[in-house]
Amino acid sequence: MVPILEVNHLKKLYQQTVAVADVSFSVREGVCLGLLGPNGAGKTTTMEMAEDIIQPDEGEILYRGSLRTNSFREEIGIQFQHTSLLNFLSVEETLQTFHKLYRDPEALDTLIQRCELQSLLKRQNNKLSGGQLQRLMLALALINKPRLIFLDEPSTGLDPQSRRNLWEIVLSIKAEGKTIILTTHSMEEAEYLCDEIAIMDQGRVIAWDSPEQLIKTHCRGVAFVLPETALKMDLDDLPFSWQHKDGQIIMEIDQIDEGLSVLLNLDVDLSEMSVHTPNLEDVFLQLTGKQLRD
Numbered sequence: 001m002v003p004i005l006e007v008n009h010l011k012k013l014y015q016q017t018v019a020v021a022d023v024s025f026s027v028r029e030g031v032c033l034g035l036l037g038p039n040g041a042g043k044t045t046t047m048e049m050a051e052d053i054i055q056p057d058e059g060e061i062l063y064r065g066s067l068r069t070n071s072f073r074e075e076i077g078i079q080f081q082h083t084s085l086l087n088f089l090s091v092e093e094t095l096q097t098f099h100k101l102y103r104d105p106e107a108l109d110t111l112i113q114r115c116e117l118q119s120l121l122k123r124q125n126n127k128l129s130g131g132q133l134q135r136l137m138l139a140l141a142l143i144n145k146p147r148l149i150f151l152d153e154p155s156t157g158l159d160p161q162s163r164r165n166l167w168e169i170v171l172s173i174k175a176e177g178k179t180i181i182l183t184t185h186s187m188e189e190a191e192y193l194c195d196e197i198a199i200m201d202q203g204r205v206i207a208w209d210s211p212e213q214l215i216k217t218h219c220r221g222v223a224f225v226l227p228e229t230a231l232k233m234d235l236d237d238l239p240f241s242w243q244h245k246d247g248q249i250i251m252e253i254d255q256i257d258e259g260l261s262v263l264l265n266l267d268v269d270l271s272e273m274s275v276h277t278p279n280l281e282d283v284f285l286q287l288t289g290k291q292l293r294d
Contacts, residue, residue, distance in 0.1 A: 002065040004029040004148055004179050005050065010059035012045050019045040020056070021203030027196075029147070032170075032180040034190040036280075037200035038288050043183045044152070046200070050181065051078055051150050063148075074102065077146035079137050081153040087126035091117055091136055094125060095143070102144040115139040115169060131162025138169060149173065151182035155189055167192055187281040197280070201288050211280050218286050219278030221254040230269040237266075 003026035012020040020042040027033050035043045048054045050061060052072055063072055085094055095112070099105045112118055115135040120128065128136065134154060141149060154170070155163040170193055174180055184190055190197055191211045199207040199214075207214060224240075226249050235242065239262060240251040253259035256275065263270060 001028065003027055003062075004064060005181070006062040006065075007046075007050060008060050008062070010046065010049055010056045010061070012042075012049060012054070012057050018203050020049070023059075023200070023203070023205055025198055025205060025208065027179060027181060029179050030174070030177045031195045032174050032182065032193050034194035034197045035181065035183045035200060036185075036187075036190055036197060036284060041200040041288075042203040043200055047150060047152060047181070047183055051076065074144060075146060075148070077141035077144060077149040079134075079141040079149070079151045079154055081156060083137055085125040085136075087124060090122050090124055091128070092121035094136065095139065098140050098143050104145065105143050106145050111139045111142060114142070114172070116165070129162075131158050131165065134158060134162070134166055135169070138166070142173070146178070148179045148181070151180060153183055153185065155184070155186065163189070187279065187284060191280045199284065199287055207283070207287055214283045215278050215280065218283045221252055222256055222259075222278070223276040224251045224253050224259055224263070225249070225274045225276060226251070226268070226270070227272050230272060233266060233268075 006026040008024050010020050010023045011018075023042065023046050025033075035046065037043045045054070049056045052061075052068060061068060063075075089097070095108055095117075099108055112121070115138055117132075117135060117139060120132055120136070123132075125133070125136070138151075138154070141151075151170070155166050158166065167189065170180065170182075174193075180193075182193065194211060197207075197209065197211055197214055198205050207218070209217065228244070228247050228249055231238075231249060235244075235249065238251065240253055240259065242249055242251045244250075251259070260270070
């Protein structure tokens with residue numbers, strides 16, 4: 001099956017700065033792909049080239065197996081991270097205005113119900129909370145019945161309830177077979193929404209797979225965390241690799257059952273033990289490092 005979007009050897013420079021060095025990937029129809037990476041990794045530039053907002057210096061982008069034409073922008077939906085709407089318009093007036101821009105738009109009632117805007121229709125845009133505004137922006141991104149949707153940091157700044165509500169809307173969109181490409185700094189969001197993850201660093205894709213497979217490939221075992229006082233023994237006698245941090249001992253264990261058995265035989269007090277299972281954040285830090293980047 002031909003991918004809905006195929007990106008081949010994209011490169012983008014700003015003066016002497018390489019924003020995107022060499023990025024290639026393809027997205028199957030009906031998949032939610034997450035682009036992850038530290039600040040300056042090239043995610044936003046890659047997204048903007050894929051959205052046809054800026055042009056690559058090198059490389060090509062294929063939509064449904066062909067070079068993009070003028071109709072491409074009419075067939076995709078974009079929810080930007082930051083968008084300014086006219087303050088004096090109401091939600092209803094904003095939806096009606098954008099609705100008139102397309103030849104075959106989605107029914108407004110369908111959008112209003114999907115994005116839960118029924119109680120907000122008469123409210124002015126500048127009176128919306130962060131979560132309400134994001135639901136309106138998502139409705140605008142869906143107004144032209146797109147098969148390919150770009151979401152740029154869709155839940156940034158939202159409270160937990162609003163964030164979960166937005167996630168459920170995104171999942172319902174994906175359930176209809178639509179393709180979603182999103183950027184996010186939230187590893188929880190990426191694990192919850194994405195079928196595939198592309199981790200970028202220094203303008204390149206350095207890892208690509210499902211969240212589950214990325215965790216399996218780049219992280220091993222689990223971590224047992226115990227207060228130092230629980231271990232009445234010479235730590236060098238522990239049969240596991242370990243590290244000391246903030247009064248706790250963190251042990252790397254391949255098999256939980258085996259680890260528990262060993263610690264019980266060593267008469268270790270396990271009453272305050274916690275177990276950390278590797279997640280996507282561990283993969284991200286493993287691949288991109290823990291040092292903060294500006």
